[in-house]
Amino acid sequence: MSMLRNRIYYRVKPFIPRSLRTAIRRRFASRLRKSVANIWPIMPGSERRPEGWPGWPESKKFALVLTHDVESAVGLGKCRELMRLELELGFRSSFNFVPEGDYRVPRELREELAQNGFEVGIHDLKHDGRLFVSRREFSQRATRINRYLGEWQAVGFRSAFMLNKLDWLHELDIEYDTSTFDTDPFEPEPEGRHTIFPFWVSARVAQKSKARGQKSDPASDLRSAEGRIRRGERPISGVTGRGYVELPYTLPQDSTLFLLLREQTIDIWLRKLDWIAQHGGMALVNVHPDYLCFDSAMPRPMEYPVTHYKSFLEYVSRQYDGAFWNITPREVAQFCAGVAKVPTASEG
Numbered sequence: 001m002s003m004l005r006n007r008i009y010y011r012v013k014p015f016i017p018r019s020l021r022t023a024i025r026r027r028f029a030s031r032l033r034k035s036v037a038n039i040w041p042i043m044p045g046s047e048r049r050p051e052g053w054p055g056w057p058e059s060k061k062f063a064l065v066l067t068h069d070v071e072s073a074v075g076l077g078k079c080r081e082l083m084r085l086e087l088e089l090g091f092r093s094s095f096n097f098v099p100e101g102d103y104r105v106p107r108e109l110r111e112e113l114a115q116n117g118f119e120v121g122i123h124d125l126k127h128d129g130r131l132f133v134s135r136r137e138f139s140q141r142a143t144r145i146n147r148y149l150g151e152w153q154a155v156g157f158r159s160a161f162m163l164n165k166l167d168w169l170h171e172l173d174i175e176y177d178t179s180t181f182d183t184d185p186f187e188p189e190p191e192g193r194h195t196i197f198p199f200w201v202s203a204r205v206a207q208k209s210k211a212r213g214q215k216s217d218p219a220s221d222l223r224s225a226e227g228r229i230r231r232g233e234r235p236i237s238g239v240t241g242r243g244y245v246e247l248p249y250t251l252p253q254d255s256t257l258f259l260l261l262r263e264q265t266i267d268i269w270l271r272k273l274d275w276i277a278q279h280g281g282m283a284l285v286n287v288h289p290d291y292l293c294f295d296s297a298m299p300r301p302m303e304y305p306v307t308h309y310k311s312f313l314e315y316v317s318r319q320y321d322g323a324f325w326n327i328t329p330r331e332v333a334q335f336c337a338g339v340a341k342v343p344t345a346s347e348g
Contacts, residue, residue, distance in 0.1 A: 022259070022302070029186055029260050036185045039192075041252055041272045043183035046194045047279035053197070054339060055280065060325035062277045064316060065247065065284040065332055066093035067178060069123050069158065073103040075290030080109070082289045083118060085306070089313045092116075094329050096123035096158050096178075099148040110152060119328040121156035121178075122148055132165050142171040149173050156329050162187045166246065170203045176245040176333035177201070178284070184249075186256050196250045196281030198336045202243040245333040250276055251285035258304035259291060266312050273312075277320060282332070 038044075056063055066086070070076055079095060086093055095113055097105045099122060110120050124131055125141045132138055149155070155175040164179040176198075183192040193199070251272050257263045269285070276283045292306045293299035316324060327335075 025260055026262070029256075032185060033261065040183050040185055041268055042275055043192060043194050046182045046192075046196050047275070047281060048195070049280065050197055050199075056325050057335065058325065061320065061323040062280055062325070063282040063284075063332060064091075064324045064326045065282060065329055066091060066326070067121075067158070067249070067284065067286050067329060068093060068095045069286055069288050070095060070097050070103075071101070071123075071127060071288060071290050075288060076103045076105070076109075078289040078292055078294065080112075081294050082287075082292065082306075083113060083116065085310060086118075086313070087116060089310070089317065091313055091326055092118055092328055094119035094121050094156065096121040096156070097152075098123045098125070098127045098160075099145070100126045105152075114153075117328075119156065119330050120152055120154050121158065121329065122152070122154055123158050124160040127160040129161055129163065131159055132163055132168065135168065138165075138168050139171060142168075146171075146173045156333070163189055166201050169201070169244065170242075174244050175337070176247050176329055178247045178249060178286075178329060180246055180248040182248050182250045184252065184256070186260060193246070193248045195248065196276050196279065196283075198245050198247050198282060198332060200243055200336070201246050245336045247282070247284055247329055247332060249284045249286050250281065251283055253285075254287045254304065254309070255291055258308065259302060266308050266315075269312050270315060273316065274319075277324070283324075284329075 033040075068079075068082065070079060076097075083095075095118060097110075097120065099105075113120055122145055125145050130137065131141060145157070149157075149172070155173075157169065157172055157174045157177050157179070159179040162179050162181065162184070164177075166177070166180070169177050169179075180193045181187065182194060182196050184190065185192075251269055257266075257268060273283050287309055291303050292309065293303040294306050299305055
């Protein structure tokens with residue numbers, strides 16, 4: 001699906017029945033998948049380590065970052081079950097909530113997550129695809145987002161549908177953003193950042209980091225990846241200035257694998273994880289509680305068995321025992337800001 005077609009789809013999405021929306025996306029994804037096999041799920045060249053990269057703390061082989069976007073009241077109702085599952089397996093994650101969506105986040109839930117070592121982040125404002133429609137509207141929404149960031153004591157952000165304008169995000173009081181990816185041609189803005197490492201977005205150079213009006217063609221990503229990296233979208237490498245850390249997700253989203261492409265196994269997750277571990281990168285995944293089926297009954301049309309995610313975590317524990325650094329996005333951002341010898345976005 002082209003970028004223009006994707007953006008049109010997400011603008012009219014609220015007016016299309018959900019079953020029809022899913023059918024449309026699956027049709028285009030099936031066609032697209034054949035043409036992007038050389039850049040997805042692995043983008044050659046994105047394993048390049050940042051210049052002067054010291055490696056992860058405690059000589060860990062790679063970082064594992066688990067994130068969850070809670071898109072609806074249904075997903076909100078599954079957060080505690082998901083938290084308990086990760087606790088039992090010895091993992092911690094971040095839950096990103098929509099402040100003004102179709103649900104309200106109980107303070108008790110946020111406090112319970114924090115008390116158990118989990119993180120709370122902000123997922124857009126309304127999850128309606130309108131955050132970046134205009135700079136004026138973004139600034140108005142940014143004021144409200146900042147209020148929730150302060151109230152929730154959150155420092156992380158992710159936009160709806162992975163739409164992004166990284167230079168605009170300097171209006172937010174954040175230490176990190178997770179609205180981008182290394183490679184994902186199935187997103188409405190399919191232009192990937194082509195790195196499996198975090199990178200710094202400086203306020204001074206953000207305007208130059210991406211050419212305006214550039215046409216995106218997933219099939220040509222492989223040829224132009226190195227050029228994009230040279231244009232400033234490099235992983236952290238001793239930059240200076242005010243900004244924030246960008247944490248691209250590097251494992252396919254659960255919704256893409258199990259709902260859009262209808263994969264029946266976690267083989268793609270494991271293949272990509274092994275590749276990231278081999279190159280010492282950051283394995284960051286986005287799992288939506290909305291789509292998890294926790295009971296033994298047959299999953300509904302927009303669900304998949306929670307055993308998929310559980311098997312993934314068990315594989316990580318078994319295959320890489322003692323070799324991975326499982327931390328929250330906030331901790332990764334703080335580590336990376338220190339590596340780059342720059343202040344975090346919340347500092348002057």
